Amino acid sequence: MNRSRTLPVAAVSMAAAAALLLSGCGGGGDKDSDKDKIAGADDGGAKKSASPSGEKSAAPSIDRPEMKLPSDVDVVFDKANLSDSDQAAAATDAENFVLSIRHGIVKQDAEDAAYKFYSEYQGPAFKYAKDQIKKNVDAGYTVTGEQRFSGTKVEVVKNKKSAVVSFCSDATKFFSKEVKTEKVHRTKPSVTDFASWEILMTASDSNKGLWRAKQAQVRDGAEECRR
DSSP states (O other), X not given: OOOSSSSOOOOOOHHHHHHHHHHTOXXXXXXXXXXXXXXXXXOSOTTOSSOTTOOOOSOTTOOOOOOOOXXXXXXXXXXXXOOSHHHHHHHHHHHHHHHHHHHHHHHTOTTOHHHHHTBOXXXXXXXXXXXXXXXXXXXXXXXXXXXXXXXXXXXXXXXXXXXXXEEEEEEEEEEEEETTTOOEEOOOOOGGGEEEEEEEEXXXXXXXXXXXXXXXXXXXXXXXXXX
């Protein structure tokens, strides 16, 4: 069964993921599982290059890469009401990181500039994003449909230089599509369409207002994310 989202990622316990992220240890969650599904790293109001959540916390001087998705791909982040500017900025760029993976997949480019901009160079999240894009490209798949993210939570740590951003994703309307034939692999909704995310974001020293992904943990089949 070819499912949307990205190609398989390892299932991890959320407690373990949180401990890894907060301690700065652990990998990027990029091990393969035995599920046959294709999809990116899941989320964002993705037809725009602007911040998916609509927050304006980032400095206007930042030269951000443009991320436009085709008309048949919609990545939606439910608005997160975060009053703290650091939390809002970290959440927005965590969404941008997820969106950048989708962008790389639809562009069929494992060297796409967007994910490189929104992740720490050659760090676990950088390698995770590249791996997810490359697997889809190598398999000849892109994505189509709508993927929705909700329940955003942010915990800022380490003197506001790091933050753990978490949310759920719903891919019940998000499917893989063969690039050559444009055949869409539609599947019946199931718990495997839901995933929980935790992304460790770090504040950029050179670009005020910019946060980059350092580590990413994704758990597929997240029952708690089912509505």
